[in-house]
Amino acid sequence: MKKRLLVTGIIVLSLMLFSGAACTCKGEEAEGVKEVKFGIGLPLTGLMGTIVGWPGKYGFEFAAEKIGEFTVAGESYRWNLIIEDNQWGGMGGVSTATKFIYEDEVKIMHQAGADAAATAQYICEEAGVLLDVAGAGPDVLGPDKPHIFHTSPTYVLHTPALFHWLTSHYPEVRTVAIAMSDDEIGHGVADAAILAAEHFGYDVVSEDYYPPETWEFSHLANKLVSKNPDLVIGSVLTLAPMKDMGWDGLTAFIGWTSGFGDLAGWDNVQGFLIYQPNPLGADQPQAVRDFAREFREHYKASFTMAAWYGATVLYVMTEALQKAGTVDDVDKIIEALETETFDTMVGPLRYGGEELDGIGHMLVWPAPIAEIRDHSYHVIAEYTPEEAEALAIEVYK
Secondary structure (H helix, E strand, C coil): CCCCCCCCCCCCCCCCCCCCCCCCCCCCCCCCCEEEEEEEEECCCHHHHHHHHHHHHHHHHHHHHHHCCEEECCEEEEEEEEEEECCCCHHHHHHHHHHHHHCCCCCEEEEECHHHHHHHHHHHHHHCCEEEEECCCHHHCCCCCCCEEECCCCHHHHHHHHHHHHHHHCCCCCEEEEEEECCHHHHHHHHHHHHHHHHCCCEEEEEEEECCCCCCCHHHHHHHHHHCCCEEEECHHHHHHHHHCCCCCEEEECCCCHHHHHHHCCCCCCCCEECCCCCCCCCCCHHHHHHHHHHHHHHCCCCCHHHHHHHHHHHHHHHHHHHHCCCCCHHHHHHHHHHCEEEECCEEEEEECHHHHCCCCEECCCEEEEEEECCEEEEEEEECHHHHHHHHHHHHC
């Protein structure tokens, strides 16, 4: 994979507008209950605040509320989530990581966004702080970065599953166009898609990048239609003008929210494919559906990918502390993360991907393939974590 910091993530998409001011949310110790500080850097302003930051913030906070008091080595603890705006960028990663470590004295941190994670990782390694990142590819991990983990799903593991599935379910698809935003997330998703497409014998006929703030896509749509690709990897925002020009191929992307159907037109998104885990749909495990229902009732808002991923990070870290038998010995916590299996809403998961990142610090999720039908998200295939990891190794190595 090209040597760049990959973002996804994330890819973690929601068009719900969560209102509120950026703040540092500190807890209070109850009598006999100690606090575990967790520094969380999220984008809380701008577009990425809407897409990632506020849903993620609510996911972390709701999980902390549901976890409540937990026991580690016979002592009672509660999470103290210290949440700051990292602005989805490198300078924000530096400022929030520095504050978390030297002012708040955290031992565990989360940073969303590849740029924020990349700058924070150096500070965390120097200080011996455990850092969980969201949206980064394998270049952010490695043997020289033993304190860095990636708990959220990453398209690095899920893109190969999509193309493997296409070979048997859409044999007529032979050409692929890439149309992504000109930022770390866009280039990261594109890098993964190009490598997977070429591995499975597809011809990549176009690779285009547009400014992240773009809302008018007629020029790009005209170029894409002129290539007449069978499949476009890209946002639904390109679909409406392409459909208006008569193009009738497939489109796939890492994320989905019902707001996309409203933006692109529901007729245009029928058959749209999604290839990174999403908490929507009636086919989800009961634990996901129950958590989503309680979240919606609590916040009166959609339960999105970012909220789900944030909640999962906190549940995994809670279990890691319990299995390590400590809340402040980072080496023991890292050992637990590396060697234990963790109970999640989608079942038991472990960290792996050593052949991809050199250290095995990616939590390996199931890899679902879903499509949009009749205004709804439907899972139509799913690869096990082991199958997804094996395919990623086959493609990238």
